[in-house]
């Protein structure tokens with residue numbers, strides 16, 4: 001019995017790190033409750049990269065390399081996944097309450113709200129990043145790994161199947177930044193909850209409504225953009241394009257707020273001159 005007890009204790013120690021654990025490991029003090037607008041100037045420590053990889057099942061054997069100190073996006077795909085995950089810890093994405101009142105019309109996110117087993121302990125004042133990180137760990141249950149199938153196309157930056165997220169090594173490169181990768185993670189995780197995309201006769205992958213994975217990705221990117229982009233003149237307009245990347249693949253977006261300017265373009269005067 002003693003042996004069993006000791007074994008249980010060891011297993012208990014290996015629990016998945018939580019949002020709060022990760023914030024601590026990544027060097028945020030408990031008082032630093034307001035996340036920061038952008039990554040420039042921040043160092044992601046090797047311990048932080050290791051913990052983010054463990055929390056989400058980043059498969060370093062397949063990506064190659066391994067977790068190490070990072071000072072921003074580069075051209076290594078495994079590193080870009082870490083940078084995208086880090087966005088969930090440091091970006092201002094609002095609060096859990098904000099997501100609940102601003103959830104627009106996305107079926108996947110509504111389903112998450114009703115899943116008290118995974119989200120029931122969240123309170124309104126929690127950072128929204130805590131919800132979104134839980135979204136990843138609840139829906140991407142079998143790890144994140146590279147897709148080396150060579151099927152490069154602008155539709156296939158990443159894909160999802162059976163709890164596993166694949167990142168297309170051909171398409172994700174130095175031009176991919178933390179916001180894009182953050183959005184891709186949110187999008188792929190939604191596939192655990194909603195129907196797969198449709199494909200038009202001309203081969204365009206799309207969703208009929210804003211309720212699917214494109215809507216979830218747009219939701220995340222919009223939440224990032226409206227709170228952070230104005231502080232980041234260099235990336236304000238490019239980040240808006242990432243919202244549109246998702247929105248143009250939604251057949252009927254109706255009143256879905258993240259896509260409301262899909263036809264008219266970015267609102268005037270929001271991005272400062274870069």
Ligand SMILES: [Zn+2]
Nearest residue numbers: 187191197213
């Ligand atoms: Zn998708």
